[in-house]
Amino acid sequence: MPASFRLSQRLVVPVMCVSVTFIAIVDGAITTVALPSIARQFHLTTAALDGVVVVYPVCLAMAIPASAWLVERFGGRRVLLTSLLGFLFSSLLCGAAADLGQLVAFRALQGLSAGVLFPASAALLFRTFTSSEQVRISRYMIIPQQIAPAAAPVLGGLLVDHLSWRWVFYVNVPVGLPAALFGLLFLAEHRDRRPGRFDLPGLLLSAAALATLMFGICEGPNRGWSSPAVLTALGVGAVLLACAVVFELRTSEPILRLRLFADRLFRDTNLVNLVGLVPILGAMYLGPLFLQEGQGRSALESGTSTFPEAFGVLLTVQLAGVLYARVGPRVIIGTGLAGVCAVLLLFSTCDAGTDLWTFRGYMFLLGIAMGGVFMPSTVASLATVAKTDLAQASTLNTVVRQTGGALAPAAVTTALVLNTPTGAATAPPVSAYQHAYLVLAAIAAVAAAFAFTIPDGPARAAAGGRAGGRTTASSRSVPVQRRRENAL
Structure with missing residues (x-):
């Protein structure tokens, strides 16, 4: 679309990456602040909200393996904007959750969206800039990335104390919608290759392995590393991971290019x-x-x-x-x-x-x-x-x-x-x-x-x-x- 080229992609891509990273970091850091308030409203103990915390990284791990294929198949712009809108929509649902079950389900949707969002934004950034340019631009992009985790607990406390725990999720929308609109208007499509056939067995194996291992790692300290649930998760996850590695190395077009x-x-x-x-x-x-x-x-x-x-x-x-x-x-x-x-x-x-x-x-x-x-x-x-x-x-x-x-x-x-x-x-x-x-x-x-x-x-x-060491995007x-x- 012509509007995509009104601004240089060397400006548009960093703005989108910073926005996405900022939103995701704030969401991860701000949610924990709201847990006591959520527990009180649902008449539960804070420990009972363990699923709200654990389901996010588990679902994020499940979605990550598919992200590269999606970017190659549909293009970085489309995947980034779709996953961002999915993240914002699931944030709205989290804020409107009527009970713990709904909140856990909607947090799962957030995790699935974030699992695609992170790799898609990173791929756009590294495709746009050479190594020497990445070094320079990182000096500026690090600023919002460091401000976000520091500001999130303060923002979360203000929202919970003066509004409601629901605004911990709602706040993603007014921050994220301008970024999505900006990307829709100015972000150009990025696609370097057409992917091969979708590796469904590889996706199922790798997603199951990562999700199971993530569950075991997250729950180990809480339930005890010797608890049956944790030992089972870690054991099954290790077996699935070994199977996924063997399968992916033998596949011509793997979902995870372990080579x-x-x-x-x-x-x-x-x-x-x-x-x-x-x-x-x-x-x-x-x-x-x-x-x-x-x-x-x-x-x-x-x-x-x-x-x-x-x-x-x-x-x-x-x-x-x-x-x-x-x-x-x-x-x-x-x-x-x-x-x-x-x-x-x-x-x-x-x-x-x-x-x-x-x-x-x-x-x-x-x-x-x-x-x-x-x-x-x-x-x-x-x-x-x-x-x-x-x-x-x-x-x-x-x-x-x-x-x-x-x-x-x-x-x-x-x-x-x-x-x-x-x-x-x-x-x-x-x-x-x-x-x-x-x-x-x-x-x-x-x-x-x-x-x-x-x-x-x-x-x-x-x-x-080194002399002559400066590279261009094509040299990669x-x-x-x-x-x-x-x-x-």
């Missing part, structure tokens, strides 16, 4: 993301628990004390964008994770008498270290991926990040439970939080050591770190094997 992991740079950066996200997100999850349960602080004190992390991330991402092509992502990612390890060791010294400003200082240092991990690892992971494989690569990246995101609270809760005296009716002792920080520090150290082995020559070349279609040989 992309044959490229070492793509594989190693995803491994770093999988393991590295556990201590990073685990620390973000553990901080409020320590302040509110370990020290007896208020929710407001907790929120203002974890907020400095965002400023640290914003500062480091600007520096990482300047240094990326000069020193390479390997040094930046490895140093960032080593910094995360060091700060977590500082957190492990916190006790009941640690003042808030000390904790806030540690959170700021954590943000500085975190800022060296997210952007470089994402950009480097796609440096050697052909343009025609970007949708599939973005899908695999999303699978890895969602898995790491689910493992983080599971690791933290498990560490707390193991270090809490048996039969204790109160919150875990301060020593349990200290041990949990030590566990996260150990995981960060392992991730940092591995990050320093990443072969980042191709990533530096793609970002302009060069076969991966040939580019790897040139980088050696």
